[in-house]
Amino acid sequence: MNLVSIRIITGDIKRLVGFYEQVTGVQAAWGNEEFAELRTGQGTLAIGSERTVPLFAPGAARPADNHTAIIEFLVDDVDARYEAVRGIVTDFVNEPTTMPWGNRSLLFRDPDGNLINFFTPVTAEARLRAGATI
Known part of the structure; x- marks a missing residue:
């Protein structure tokens, strides 16, 4: 088994992805307007819009919580x-x-x-x- 990524759910994906790009110096790879990944040599920080949560399970994750x-x-x-x-x-x-x-x-x-x-x-x-x- 391998841990592939940690995903953060956010209410403002552009703001949060921009913040992580600035503090890490890693350019995000955008899957679409609702999902981006910051890939490093050892792991990935995934950032998803709160609009992606219902695709998994409604109410399963809350942004900024x-x-x-x-x-x-x-x-x-x-x-x-x-x-x-x-x-x-x-x-x-x-x-x-x-x-x-x-x-x-x-x-x-x-x-x-x-x-x-x-x-x-x-x-x-x-x-x-x-x-x-x-």
Whole structure:
């Protein structure tokens, strides 16, 4: 089994896709006006309009209502990314902070309130866990 993607449902797909393109530097691949994907080397962040929910099951997902998941991106330099997104992000949860498990982490929210973690492994153990060579 392979985890292929995480999908966010939103009420404003153009705004949310644009936000993720800006903060990640990844160009979205649009399937149609209701669905886009930001594909990285390890996984895909899919973004769907709330109009796609009834195709699966009416009422099964609600936009801007996530309070349990953290969307995580491994980045080369979390401090540099912090400086790069300061003009884009309006809701920072913290500034870059080194966590007890060896990652330097930046938490912020997207326009729908989803929690995002940009992190860089900074200890040898953390780099090994992440499979990173940085």
